[in-house]
Every structure is written in C-alpha cells, then in structure tokens.
Amino acid sequence: MGYKILSIFNRQFQKMKAKKEKSADAQSTIEKIKSVARSEFTTNGYSGTKTRDIAEKAGVNLALMNYHFRSKENLFDLVMQESIEKLFSFIIPTLNDLQTSLEEKLSLLSEQYISLIIREPNLPIFVLNEIHHNPERFASHIKFNTEIMGSHYLVQLKEADPSGEPVQHLITYLGILLFPFFMRPVMTANGQVGNNQFLAAMLQRQKMAPVWMKAILGISIPW
Amino acid sequence: MGYKILSIFNRQFQKMKAKKEKSADAQSTIEKIKSVARSEFTTNGYSGTKTRDIAEKAGVNLALMNYHFRSKENLFDLVMQESIEKLFSFIIPTLNDLQTSLEEKLSLLSEQYISLIIREPNLPIFVLNEIHHNPERFASHIKFNTEIMGSHYLVQLKEADPSGEPVQHLITYLGILLFPFFMRPVMTANGQVGNNQFLAAMLQRQKMAPVWMKAILGISIPW
DNA sequence: GTCTATACAAAGATAGAC
DNA sequence: GTCTATCTTTGTATAGAC
Numbered sequence: 001m002g003y004k005i006l007s008i009f010n011r012q013f014q015k016m017k018a019k020k021e022k023s024a025d026a027q028s029t030i031e032k033i034k035s036v037a038r039s040e041f042t043t044n045g046y047s048g049t050k051t052r053d054i055a056e057k058a059g060v061n062l063a064l065m066n067y068h069f070r071s072k073e074n075l076f077d078l079v080m081q082e083s084i085e086k087l088f089s090f091i092i093p094t095l096n097d098l099q100t101s102l103e104e105k106l107s108l109l110s111e112q113y114i115s116l117i118i119r120e121p122n123l124p125i126f127v128l129n130e131i132h133h134n135p136e137r138f139a140s141h142i143k144f145n146t147e148i149m150g151s152h153y154l155v156q157l158k159e160a161d162p163s164g165e166p167v168q169h170l171i172t173y174l175g176i177l178l179f180p181f182f183m184r185p186v187m188t189a190n191g192q193v194g195n196n197q198f199l200a201a202m203l204q205r206q207k208m209a210p211v212w213m214k215a216i217l218g219i220s221i222p223w
Numbered sequence: 224m225g226y227k228i229l230s231i232f233n234r235q236f237q238k239m240k241a242k243k244e245k246s247a248d249a250q251s252t253i254e255k256i257k258s259v260a261r262s263e264f265t266t267n268g269y270s271g272t273k274t275r276d277i278a279e280k281a282g283v284n285l286a287l288m289n290y291h292f293r294s295k296e297n298l299f300d301l302v303m304q305e306s307i308e309k310l311f312s313f314i315i316p317t318l319n320d321l322q323t324s325l326e327e328k329l330s331l332l333s334e335q336y337i338s339l340i341i342r343e344p345n346l347p348i349f350v351l352n353e354i355h356h357n358p359e360r361f362a363s364h365i366k367f368n369t370e371i372m373g374s375h376y377l378v379q380l381k382e383a384d385p386s387g388e389p390v391q392h393l394i395t396y397l398g399i400l401l402f403p404f405f406m407r408p409v410m411t412a413n414g415q416v417g418n419n420q421f422l423a424a425m426l427q428r429q430k431m432a433p434v435w436m437k438a439i440l441g442i443s444i445p446w
Numbered sequence: 447g448t449c450t451a452t453a454c455a456a457a458g459a460t461a462g463a464c
Numbered sequence: 465g466t467c468t469a470t471c472t473t474t475g476t477a478t479a480g481a482c
Contacts, residue, residue: 029448045356047270051475061450066476068448125355131408132348133268139412149415168428171403172435179398182405185354189362192372205391212395215438252465274458284467289459291465 030068033058038079042122046076046129077137080130086116087127088142095153102156106173106210113177114206118199124181160217173213180205253291256281261302265345269299269352300360303353309339310350311365318376325379329396329433336400337429341422347404383440396436403428 036058040049051072055062069075094100094108117123131138148154149167157166180202187193259281263272274295278285292298317323317331340346354361371377372390380389403425410416 048356050473052473062475063451063477064449070476072475125351128348128351128405131405135408135412138409142409164431165424165427168424168431171406172399174406175398175402176395179402180394182351182354183394183397185358186361186365189358201388201391204388208387208391212439215441216435218438273456275456285458286460286468287466293459295458 029060029064033060033065033068034075034079037075038083041076041079042126046133077130077134080126081137083120083123084127084130084138084142086120087123090116092147092151095148095151098152102153102160103210103214105153105156106213109173110177110206110209114202114209117178117181118202121181121184124178128182157217164217169213169217172216173209176205176209176212252281252283252287256283256288256291257298257302260298261305264299264302265349300353300357303349304360306343306346307350307353307361307365309343310346313339315370315374318371318374321375325376325383326433326437328376328379329436332396333400333429333432337425337432340401340404341425344404344407347401351405380440387440392436392440395439396432399428399432399435 033054037049037054040054040057049072051065052062054075055065058065065075069078091109091112094105094112097105100108142148148170154166154170157164157169161169184198188195188198256277260272260277263277263280266272272295274288275285277298278288281288288298292301314332314335317328317335320328323331365371371393377389377393380387380392384392407421411418411421
C-alpha cells in the first residue's frame with residue numbers, strides 16, 4: 001500500500017523534474033550519444049562500430065538509442081551531416097563574397113580549409129565515405145547547383161581564365177587543398193614521414209596553394 | 224547397411240576426383256569467390272555486402288568461404304590489395320624510367336591514370352577506404368620510401384623547381400589527377416552533371432593536367 | 447516523453463562429419 | 465576440401481515501468 005503512495009509521489013517528482021529540466025536533459029542525453037557516436041564512427045568506421053559500444057560508452061541503454069535515432073545508419077548519417085556541413089558549407093560565404101578579389105579568395109580558402117582539417121584530420125575521409133555511401137542525401141544537403149556552381153568565385157575564375165573551364169579550376173584547387181589529407185595515412189604509416197613533418201608540409205602548402213593556383217590560371221592571363 | 228557401402232564408394236570417388244582436379248578445382252573455387260567478392264564489395268561497399276550473398280553467387284557453401292579466407296574482413300583486404308596494386312604500383316615503372324623527360328612523365332601519368340580510372344571508376348574510393356582502414360598493410364605493400372620517394376621522377380621534379388619541395392609537387396599532381404573522381408558522386412548525384420559530361424571533363428583534364436603542372440613548376444624555371 | 451528489460455532476426459564464424 | 469548444423473555477435477523491435 002505504501003508502495004502505491006510512493007509511486008504517486010515519485011511520479012509527481014518526475015513530472016516536476018521533467019518540466020524543469022526536460023529539454024536540457026533530453027539535449028544532454030542525445031548530444032552525449034551523438035558525441036560518442038561521432039568519436040566511434042570516425043575512429044572505427046561504420047561497420048567497425050557497434051551500437052552496443054556506443055550505448056555503453058555514452059552510459060545509456062541500448063534500446064534508448066533506437067528510440068531517439070531510428071537506426072544505426074540514421075545516427076551515422078546525422079553525425080556525418082554535421083561534418084559535411086563543416087567541410088563544404090562553411091566555404092560558401094567565402095565563395096560568394098562580392099567584396100573580395102579572386103586572389104583574396106584563393107588565400108582565404110587555403111587558410112580556412114587547411115586550418116580546419118589540421119584541427120579535424122579525419123573529416124575529409126569520413127565525409128568522402130558518406131558521400132560514397134549516400135550520395136543523394138549529400139546532394140540534397142549541399143546546394144551544389146546554385147551556391148557553388150553559381151558562385152561569385154566561379155565567375156571570377158572564368159574571368160581569370162576565359163578559355164578554361166571554371167569548374168575544372170574549382171575542382172583542381174579543392175584537390176590541391178584536400179588531397180594530401182587523403183594521402184596522409186599512406187605517408188605516415190611506414191614512419192618515413194612523421195606527424196610533425198606532415199603538418200609542417202601542410203602549413204607550407206597553405207602558403208603555396210594560392211600561388212600554384214594563380215600559376216595555373218596565369219597560363220592565359222598574367223597577374 | 225547399404226548406406227555404409229554407398230558411403231565408402233562415395234569416398235573413393237571423391238578421392239579420385241580430388242586427385243585429378245585438386246589444384247584446378249581449388250584454384251577456380253578460390254578465384255571464383257574472389258571475383259564475386261570484388262564485384263559485390265565494389266558495388267555495395269563492405270557493410271552492404273553479405274557473405275551469404277557472395278557464397279550463393281559464387282555457387283559455393285558459406286562455410287567454405289570461411290575455410291579458404293579466414294573472415295569477411297580478410298577476404299575484403301585480399302581483394303582490395305589487388306586494387307591498391309593497380310592504383311599505385313603500376314605507375315612505379317613510369318616514375319623510375321630514366322629514359323623519359325619530366326614532361327613526358329607528366330603526360331604519361333595523366334594518360335595512364337585517368338584512362339585506368341575511367342575504366343574502373345570505383346577504384347580510388349575503395350582504395351582510399353582500405354588505406355584508411357588498414358594503413359599498415361598498405362604501407363608494407365607499397366614501397367613508398369624507395370620506389371616513390373627515391374624515384375627518378377622526384378629527382379626531375381627537384382631539378383625543375385629547385386626551390387620547391389618535390390614531394391609537394393608529387394602530391395599535388397596526384398591530387399589533380401585523382402581528386403575529381405572522389406568528387407564525382409557529389410557532382411553527378413543531383414543530376415546537374417551527367418555521366419557523359421563528367422567523362423568529357425576528365426578527358427579534357429587528361430590533356431590539361433600536364434600543362435597545369437608545368438605552370439606550377441614553371442614559377443621558378445621556364446619551360 | 448523517457449527509459450529498461452527482453453525478444454528476435456540477420457549475418458558472421460566455427461565444429462565436426464564425411 | 466567440402467558440407468551441415470550450430471553458436472555468437474549485432475542490429476532492430478516491442479512491451480511496459482516511470
């Protein structure tokens with residue numbers, strides 16, 4: 001009998017607690033899961049990550065993850081979504097800034113990109129995996145057509161090299177900035193190139209990339 | 224009783240068959256599995272591929288696969304190993320040919336690489352996954368130190384741009400050639416860029432890449 | 447609305463007969 | 465070497481407490 005009363009008390013308490021901390025608690029639980037998930041996914045890859053591990057390390061019940069996120073794949077996509085956002089969308093303002101010259105844009109892109117990826121080295125490869133894993137979702141998220149294909153940057157590339165194809169130059173420059181990070185494991189794995197050495201090279205590249213790109217564009221027009 | 228006799232007969236028959244076709248059978252079975260596995264893995268990815276599907280399509284028993292290859296992961300690695308070989312080792316003779324000039328090497332690399340990847344579009348992304356998944360295995364396989372870092376190509380890059388870092392140029396050129404294929408799903412997913420359009424762009428790139436690279440190197444020395 | 451315990455199904459790995 | 469049967473792991477779904 002006392003049990004029932006306790007139960008009612010408890011329920012009242014829970015309600016109060018819920019009302020007060022509802023969003024905060026839910027937030028922290030979900031965020032905790034997402035945080036652990038990101039770490040696990042980026043360390044072990046999709047198939048190398050076990051939902052039970054995520055649940056355990058996040059200190060939540062396994063089924064709770066399936067309550068909040070519908071499936072492992074869904075959780076993965078959600079987490080990677082933010083990485084994609086980081087890797088691509090953050091440059092869009094730079095691309096469309098009408099105030100800066102092409103030369104300034106090249107420098108800005110180099111600085112922003114390489115700094116970002118030095119901070120988060122796993123970003124490129126995992127975004128690539130996600131692109132490969134779910135191209136449609138990726139395409140629907142980033143407005144490649146309008147925000148990039150129609151960017152001020154592209155117009156400026158066309159101006160700089162009217163006989164060339166601006167999209168080619170766009171891809172080339174992204175390759176110059178991003179590709180070394182794809183090759184990083186190849187170079188560092190055998191101990192030939194150390195981590196510090198690699199980072200130093202990337203900082204050097206950060207300075208050289210705009211110069212190289214201008215050389216490519218400069219085939220037609222001198223700077 | 225008759226069962227036992229049949230069984231003995233059967234065993235004798237199996238032995239004869241085994242003696243006659245042993246190696247040929249084993250070979251063809253293993254190769255068949257690897258062939259199907261490659262197709263499945265490159266189409267559906269690692270986690271999207273089921274061992275039961277591979278076994279079924281190869282016409283072999285599921286457990287037999289685990290007898291020949293120790294695990295799904297092991298099979299994947301074995302298959303991808305050959306792709307890695309294709310993607311990296313095949314350029315090593317070109318890099319170390321003492322007869323060709325740097326300019327010729329740039330053209331050869333562009334032709335060979337882009338042709339190869341047009342034939343096998345999934346190669347770069349899957350090799351990249353494998354690199355990321357198992358860097359040590361990759362590193363032990365390809366002699367990055369001697370065959371690439373010590374290649375004639377690198378010496379020639381240093382000659383062309385003495386003030387620059389030849390390894391940087393090596394990476395840059397690989398990026399120019401390979402990176403577009405990483406971005407392919409991004410560009411084709413939303414229908415903005417068609418497959419034929421992409422291929423046309425890659426053929427254009429095949430011609431332009433050496434020119435661009437010479438522009439980069441030409442900052443110091445005119446051609 | 448949030449969480450726990452539990453059941454279930456799919457898929458990878460293994461033991462042992464032949 | 466090959467196959468059958470079985471075990472284990474792991475992702476997913478459900479019932480029900482609070």
